[in-house]
Amino acid sequence: MLTKRIIACLDVDAGRVVKGTQFLDLRDAGDPAALAAAHSKAGADEVVLLDITATHEKRNTLLETVRRTARELFVPFTVGGGVRTLDDASAIFDAGADKISINSAAIADAALITCIAERFGSQAVIVAIDAKRNGADSKAGSEAGFQAFVSGGRVATGRDAIAWAKEAEDRGAGEILLTSMDRDGTGVGFDCDLTRVIAQAVRIPVIASGGAGGAEHFVQVFREGAADAALAASIFHFGLSSISELKKHLQVAGIPVRLPC
Amino acid sequence: MIAIVDFRAGNLTSVKKAFDHLGAETVVTSDPTEAAKADKIVLPGVGHFGATKALDDSGLRDVILESIERGIPFLGICVGMQWMLASSEEAPEISGLALWPGECSRFPAAVKSPHVGWNSLQIRNGSRLLQGVPSGSFVYFTHSYRVPLLTATSAECEYGGGFSAAVEQENMFGVQFHPEKSGTVGLAILKNFCNL
Numbered sequence: 267m268l269t270k271r272i273i274a275c276l277d278v279d280a281g282r283v284v285k286g287t288q289f290l291d292l293r294d295a296g297d298p299a300a301l302a303a304a305h306s307k308a309g310a311d312e313v314v315l316l317d318i319t320a321t322h323e324k325r326n327t328l329l330e331t332v333r334r335t336a337r338e339l340f341v342p343f344t345v346g347g348g349v350r351t352l353d354d355a356s357a358i359f360d361a362g363a364d365k366i367s368i369n370s371a372a373i374a375d376a377a378l379i380t381c382i383a384e385r386f387g388s389q390a391v392i393v394a395i396d397a398k399r400n401g402a403d404s405k406a407g408s409e410a411g412f413q414a415f416v417s418g419g420r421v422a423t424g425r426d427a428i429a430w431a432k433e434a435e436d437r438g439a440g441e442i443l444l445t446s447m448d449r450d451g452t453g454v455g456f457d458c459d460l461t462r463v464i465a466q467a468v469r470i471p472v473i474a475s476g477g478a479g480g481a482e483h484f485v486q487v488f489r490e491g492a493a494d495a496a497l498a499a500s501i502f503h504f505g506l507s508s509i510s511e512l513k514k515h516l517q518v519a520g521i522p523v524r525l526p527c
Numbered sequence: 528m529i530a531i532v533d534f535r536a537g538n539l540t541s542v543k544k545a546f547d548h549l550g551a552e553t554v555v556t557s558d559p560t561e562a563a564k565a566d567k568i569v570l571p572g573v574g575h576f577g578a579t580k581a582l583d584d585s586g587l588r589d590v591i592l593e594s595i596e597r598g599i600p601f602l603g604i605c606v607g608m609q610w611m612l613a614s615s616e617e618a619p620e621i622s623g624l625a626l627w628p629g630e631c632s633r634f635p636a637a638v639k640s641p642h643v644g645w646n647s648l649q650i651r652n653g654s655r656l657l658q659g660v661p662s663g664s665f666v667y668f669t670h671s672y673r674v675p676l677l678t679a680t681s682a683e684c685e686y687g688g689g690f691s692a693a694v695e696q697e698n699m700f701g702v703q704f705h706p707e708k709s710g711t712v713g714l715a716i717l718k719n720f721c722n723l
Contacts, residue, residue: 386538
């Protein structure tokens with residue numbers, strides 16, 4: 267049976283992980299390579315490395331970080347942040363990534379999705395969508411729809427998130443990484459309404475992100491949100507010691523997960 | 528020396544890295560002469576079945592067939608395994624190696640496609656490639672087309688019906704999943720291949 271994936275996300279700035287670093291048994295908890303290996307060992311189904319600065323001068327640092335992280339990582343490895351061109355993507359794949367995640371650059375030029383997918387395959391292209399509920403009513407069940415944002419959520423695009431997800435699929439995206447900006451960092455749970463409408467609108471897998479505050483939120487997003495995967499940036503903030511513990515909770519709740527890891 | 532055949536379809540870094548980790552000597556090549564000298568051949572492949580046309584154009588197809596006839600162990604991964612069949616709905620004009628009869632088909636509309644993620648293997652007895660891997664083990668898949676169940680099927684997977692997750696006959700091996708991305712289970716499978 268196809269299992270629901272738990273994806274560990276590392277936010278990296280200038281080669282260092284900047285949050286979610288509470289691995290007590292690591293000598294250097296800010297080292298992406300060490301953290302990625304630890305997450306994989308603890309049962310992460312995939313690892314995402316998000317370069318949160320992605321400035322030009324730090325690009326080479328990023329590639330070196332990707333290379334070191336990929337070397338001993340034998341689960342799927344995605345790199346996102348600052349990918350603007352096919353050349354950017356190629357360099358990241360050469361460094362050992364299996365997938366790249368693109369957001370702003372895809373909104374600016376949707377042909378980039380097709381361009382990377384044709385060269386490396388759709389399975390290697392994740393389109394990240396940062397979505398926010400329209401209007402002041404940000405309560406669950408709002409019918410006002412969702413808008414896509416770029417530049418780390420600072421810039422509204424005027425694009426309907428559902429229509430954009432469908433277009434991304436049509437243009438060759440292999441997966442959608444969907445972040446609820448309303449929920450991100452709140453710990454009140456994933457936006458299951460948002461996740462479900464997108465998951466039902468496309469035939470490619472949807473990875474839910476933003477708002478997790480406890481293991482029960484993962485159960486909800488898989489059950490009510492119809493998510494195929496969920497991203498956890500700082501699992502240790504949830505009072506859980508590891509992804510393995512989260513997966514045991516999911517299994518007890520009847521969600522299919524990969525165990526033993 | 529294991530030749531990892533590069534036919535410009537996707538990224539071979541991960542496959543090479545996994546063999547490096549196991550201490551195997553590998554060469555990534557698109558040169559038929561070099562591939563012909565290898566003790567073992569691996570054909571990774573991601574993306575479109577139509578990309579295998581490059582194997583015909585470059586002469587690699589003939590080298591692979593001759594090597595298989597000489598008893599050289601051959602492992603096709605993902606599209607590399609699909610190419611071991613006669614054909615695929617994805618690119619009906621392209622002929623596969625036809626080591627086994629049959630056609631790769633798209634997943635039914637009832638399930639999401641591509642099939643992405645970790646799914647379990649139902650292993651049939653006697654597989655050399657999957658030796659020591661418990662039935663029910665999880666491996667990582669990402670594909671939109673699937674190989675039907677064959678007499679050569681060594682592991683079955685369930686997604687919108689049963690399909691071949693692995694095939695094996697004599698020195699011919701294929702895996703639909705990505706052993707290089709399937710954690711310790713995947714590395715054990717690659718190690719079995721190295722030890723053949």
